[in-house]
Amino acid sequence: MALHVYDTRTREKRLFETARTGEVDMYVCGITPYSPSHLGHARCYIAFDLIHRWLEASGWTVNYVQNFTDIDDKIINKANEEGIDFLEVANRNIDDYYEVMDSLNVLRADHYPRVTEVIPEIISMTESLIEKENAYVAEDGVWFSVESAPEKYGVLTGQSIDAVRAGAGGRVEDSGKRDHKDFALWKNAKPGEPSWPSPWGDGRPGWHIECSAMSLKHFGEQFDIHGGGHDLRFPHHEAEIFQSECCTGKEPVVRYWMHNGFVNVDGEKMSKSLGNFWTVKDALKIYDPLVLRQALLNAHYRSPIDLSEQLLEDAKGHHAKIVHAYGHALVITEQAKKAGLRDAPRLPTADVTSTDFLANKLGLLEKLLQEAAVAMDDDFNSRQALSKVSNGARLIPKILESEDIDERDTAAFALYAIDWLEEFAGSVLGLLPEKDIAMAVYDPNLDPARQAIKDDVEQLLARRAIARAAKDWESADEIRDALSDMGVTVKDTPDGVVWTLD
RNA sequence: GCACAGAUAGCAAAGCCCGGUUACGCGAUGGACUGCAAAUCCAUUUCACAGGGGUUCGAAUCCCCUUCUGUGCUCCA
Numbered sequence: 001m002a003l004h005v006y007d008t009r010t011r012e013k014r015l016f017e018t019a020r021t022g023e024v025d026m027y028v029c030g031i032t033p034y035s036p037s038h039l040g041h042a043r044c045y046i047a048f049d050l051i052h053r054w055l056e057a058s059g060w061t062v063n064y065v066q067n068f069t070d071i072d073d074k075i076i077n078k079a080n081e082e083g084i085d086f087l088e089v090a091n092r093n094i095d096d097y098y099e100v101m102d103s104l105n106v107l108r109a110d111h112y113p114r115v116t117e118v119i120p121e122i123i124s125m126t127e128s129l130i131e132k133e134n135a136y137v138a139e140d141g142v143w144f145s146v147e148s149a150p151e152k153y154g155v156l157t158g159q160s161i162d163a164v165r166a167g168a169g170g171r172v173e174d175s176g177k178r179d180h181k182d183f184a185l186w187k188n189a190k191p192g193e194p195s196w197p198s199p200w201g202d203g204r205p206g207w208h209i210e211c212s213a214m215s216l217k218h219f220g221e222q223f224d225i226h227g228g229g230h231d232l233r234f235p236h237h238e239a240e241i242f243q244s245e246c247c248t249g250k251e252p253v254v255r256y257w258m259h260n261g262f263v264n265v266d267g268e269k270m271s272k273s274l275g276n277f278w279t280v281k282d283a284l285k286i287y288d289p290l291v292l293r294q295a296l297l298n299a300h301y302r303s304p305i306d307l308s309e310q311l312l313e314d315a316k317g318h319h320a321k322i323v324h325a326y327g328h329a330l331v332i333t334e335q336a337k338k339a340g341l342r343d344a345p346r347l348p349t350a351d352v353t354s355t356d357f358l359a360n361k362l363g364l365l366e367k368l369l370q371e372a373a374v375a376m377d378d379d380f381n382s383r384q385a386l387s388k389v390s391n392g393a394r395l396i397p398k399i400l401e402s403e404d405i406d407e408r409d410t411a412a413f414a415l416y417a418i419d420w421l422e423e424f425a426g427s428v429l430g431l432l433p434e435k436d437i438a439m440a441v442y443d444p445n446l447d448p449a450r451q452a453i454k455d456d457v458e459q460l461l462a463r464r465a466i467a468r469a470a471k472d473w474e475s476a477d478e479i480r481d482a483l484s485d486m487g488v489t490v491k492d493t494p495d496g497v498v499w500t501l502d
Numbered sequence: 503g504c505a506c507a508g509a510u511a512g513c514a515a516a517g518c519c520c521g522g523u524u525a526c527g528c529g530a531u532g533g534a535c536u537g538c539a540a541a542u543c544c545a546u547u548u549c550a551c552a553g554g555g556g557u558u559c560g561a562a563u564c565c566c567c568u569u570c571u572g573u574g575c576u577c578c579a
Binding site: 004006011012013028029030031032037038039040041042043044045047072073074154156157158159160207227228229230231232233234235236259260261262263264269271298299300302303304306308310311313314317318375381383384386387388390391468471473476477480489490491492493494498500 | 504505506507508513514515516517519525526527528529535536537538539540541542572573574575576577578579
């Protein structure tokens with residue numbers, strides 16, 4: 001099955017075909033950096049990161065552009081509040097963006113253009129729209145006339161122009177626009193505002209025009225994917241369609257409009273006003289970034305996701321399983337190297353129908369990977385793909401511990417398992433940590449934090465062992481509680497006492 | 503009001519486009535292991551698809567109607 005992608009404009013999933021063979025031009029609306037990144041941003045950019053990764057894994061070369069709206073009312077307000085330059089506010093929050101997205105293992109886009117860097121392109125596009133009579137100059141700036149291209153109204157949201165025409169248009173009065181549906185291409189500066197010179201006076205761009213100008217600059221008149229949050233469909237993306245298509249005369253400007261679902265908390269949209277708002281950094285105080293990533297990949301990108309504690313706890317457990325399998329295979333590989341076992345795997349041919357233990361298991365793993373690929377090809381169904389990876393992650397340790405295969409086969413299989421995990425859980429889903437971290441998860445003795453308290457813990461455990469031998473359960477449990485206070489969990493397994501550090 | 507989504511077993515969430523097959527997971531229950539826990543493993547929980555009509559040999563899946571929920575229509579990922 002070849003990749004199929006859902007397009008918001010045509011409201012159908014269709015075979016993914018790009019304008020240029022082997023290349024994907026992908027533009028995703030970036031943030032307005034007036035405050036630190038929140039979980040909604042994390043969800044959006046993880047979703048498009050997954051899309052980015054899968055396209056590349058499928059053999060396309062992706063040209064990924066994501067903008068920063070570094071001049072805007074909210075940034076200006078923030079700068080005024082703090083008495084600093086607007087660029088300081090923008091830069092600070094852009095730094096925060098990079099920092100948290102890096103920690104969430106979001107690969108960088110190829111370009112991050114900023115509005116303040118494309119002012120000339122915006123001006124020339126605006127001039128062109130005025131010339132074509134799709135836009136007009138007013139006292140307070142330049143406006144796009146929606147009625148100049150009524151057939152483009154509502155193409156993403158299904159709203160009819162008549163319905164909106166009937167709505168109240170009260171705000172027309174306090175601005176230079178002729179019709180309440182019109183939107184600003186250029187806003188003349190009010191006193192004290194940052195501004196750039198233009199043929200219509202000093203001012204700054206309207207919100208929507210930047211994306212049209214940037215995509216035109218980087219990709220030309222038509223491109224493959226335009227992504228962003230569900231909320232951006234209207235008016236932002238519809239405005240872009242007006243601007244770009246009226247300016248170039250080419251339709252459609254975008255082959256596939258892709259919109260990610262929102263993050264909800266307890267069934268409601270996460271928002272500052274509802275008080276259920278999380279910045280990424282807040283969440284990272286509680287959860288490992290890769291766990292958060294896994295939680296957010298646990299829903300299809302177009303569905304809303306309810307970020308509950310249960311979801312996060314589930315993700316934590318599943319993620320641990322994957323990392324554990326990875327660490328296990330890595331440790332066995334290390335041991336095999338030390339034992340002088342040659343890295344010359346002679347694994348049997350994968351075959352689910354085989355009665356040979358290893359051939360059969362390899363067949364199962366191959367099948368899981370194929371199923372994961374099918375899921376991804378079906379409009380990036382990460383939830384489905386994740387369940388395949390989870391199944392594999394559960395299977396791998398069983399094979400590594402199996403007594404049906406000898407040491408040499410185990411070592412050979414460990415190398416295979418590492419590849420298996422890195423190919424999909426790592427490269428595509430972006431869920432694998434660094435190797436040494438994974439090994440420390442499997443073999444806690446490799447964890448430096450554990451080393452630091454090792455002696456103290458062992459001492460207490462020795463005392464507990466004595467108490468247990470004397471059936472002095474009270475003292476034994478006291479010691480266990482004391483260890484628990486140190487963050488140490490004691491497990492009495494059939495193979496002896498094992499302890500883990502939170 | 504208009505528009506767009508959605509409603510699936512105790513919870514959570516795929517499947518719906520391309521009607522006929524098991525989701526995956528959590529939880530629960532039983533068992534193994536335990537002094538007790540925790541953790542782990544095994545087994546069971548395998549005919550649920552908002553309601554009502556219709557099409558069909560057969561519908562969660564297609565069509566119509568109804569109800570409810572969320573979101574957008576102003577800045578928003």
